[in-house]
Amino acid sequence: MGTVEAANKDANGSLLEKNPTVVFVLGGPGSGKGTQCANIVENFGYTHLSAGDLLRAEIKSGSENGTMIQNMIKEGKIVPSEVTIKLLQKAMQESGNDKFLIDGFPRNEENRAAFEKVTGIEPAFVLFFECPEEEMERRLLSRNQGREDDNIETIRKRFKVFLESSLPVINYYDAKGKVRKIDAARPIEEVFETVKGIFGPKNEKAD
Numbered sequence: 001m002g003t004v005e006a007a008n009k010d011a012n013g014s015l016l017e018k019n020p021t022v023v024f025v026l027g028g029p030g031s032g033k034g035t036q037c038a039n040i041v042e043n044f045g046y047t048h049l050s051a052g053d054l055l056r057a058e059i060k061s062g063s064e065n066g067t068m069i070q071n072m073i074k075e076g077k078i079v080p081s082e083v084t085i086k087l088l089q090k091a092m093q094e095s096g097n098d099k100f101l102i103d104g105f106p107r108n109e110e111n112r113a114a115f116e117k118v119t120g121i122e123p124a125f126v127l128f129f130e131c132p133e134e135e136m137e138r139r140l141l142s143r144n145q146g147r148e149d150d151n152i153e154t155i156r157k158r159f160k161v162f163l164e165s166s167l168p169v170i171n172y173y174d175a176k177g178k179v180r181k182i183d184a185a186r187p188i189e190e191v192f193e194t195v196k197g198i199f200g201p202k203n204e205k206a207d
C-alpha cells in the first residue's frame with residue numbers, strides 16, 4: 001500500500017474497514033434534501049449526515065472555527081473542506097453504522113476532491129433533487145427554522161454558488177453514470193415515491 005493510502009487508512013481507522021456505503025444527496029437550497037433524507041432513514045436504515053447541520057452544531061459548540069463558519073454561512077459561501085470533512089468523519093465514526101446519506105456535500109470541486117483523497121470513499125450513487133429557483137425560494141422563505149441564511153439576500157447568493165460551484169460536481173458524477181435525478185418540485189410524498197424506487201425494495205428495512 002502506498003504512503004498516502006496507508007495514512008488515510010490510519011486516519012479513518014475502523015471506518016474504511018467497514019467499507020461504508022455512501023450516497024451523496026445534492027440539490028439547490030430548499031430543494032428538499034433534508035426532508036427526503038428523514039424519510040429515507042426511516043425506511044432504509046441509513047444514517048443521515050447533513051453537512052450544514054454539522055457546521056451549525058459546530059458554531060453552537062463554541063469551537064475556535066465557529067465565527068469563521070458563521071460568517072461564511074451568512075454570506076452563502078462554502079466552508080473549507082478541511083473543516084467539513086473532519087466533522088463528517090467524526091459523525092460517521094460515532095454512528096456505528098456503515099450506510100450514510102451525506103446531505104449537502106460535496107458542494108464544490110474542492111469538497112469533492114478532498115473527500116475522495118482523505119477518505120478514499122467513492123459514493124455508490126448521487127441523488128440530485130432538481131427544483132426551479134422560484135419554488136426553492138418560496139420554500140426557504142417559509143422554512144421557519146430561524147436560520148440566519150434564509151433571508152432573500154443570502155438566498156440569492158446561495159443560488160449563485162449552487163449554479164457556479166455545486167452543479168459542476170453533479171455534472172462530474174453524471175459523467176460517471178452515478179446521478180439519479182429526481183423532479184423535486186412535486187409534493188413531498190410524490191417525491192418520496194420516486195426516491196423509494198431508486199433505493200429499491202431489496203434495501204428496505206424489515207420490521
Ligand SMILES: Nc1ncnc2c1ncn2[C@@H]1O[C@H](COP(=O)(O)OP(=O)(O)O)[C@@H](O)[C@H]1O
Nearest residue numbers: 029030031032033034035139142143186187188
Ligand atoms: N416537496 C416539497 N414540497 C413543498 N415543500 C417542501 C418539499 N420538500 C421540502 N419542503 C419544505 O421546504 C423547506 C426546505 O426543505 P429542506 O428539506 O429543508 O430542503 P434542503 O435541505 O434541500 O434545503 C422545508 O420547510 C420543507 O418542509
Ligand SMILES: Nc1ccn([C@H]2C[C@H](O)[C@@H](COP(=O)(O)OP(=O)(O)O)O2)c(=O)n1
Nearest residue numbers: 029030051052053076077078079104105107
Ligand atoms: N458542504 C457544505 C455544506 C454546507 N455548507 C454551508 C454553506 C451553506 O450555504 C450552508 C447551509 O447548508 P445546508 O445544506 O444546511 O443548506 P440547505 O439545506 O441546502 O438549505 O452551510 C458548507 O459550507 N459546505
Ligand SMILES: [Mg+2]
Nearest residue numbers: 033034050052
Ligand atoms: Mg438541508
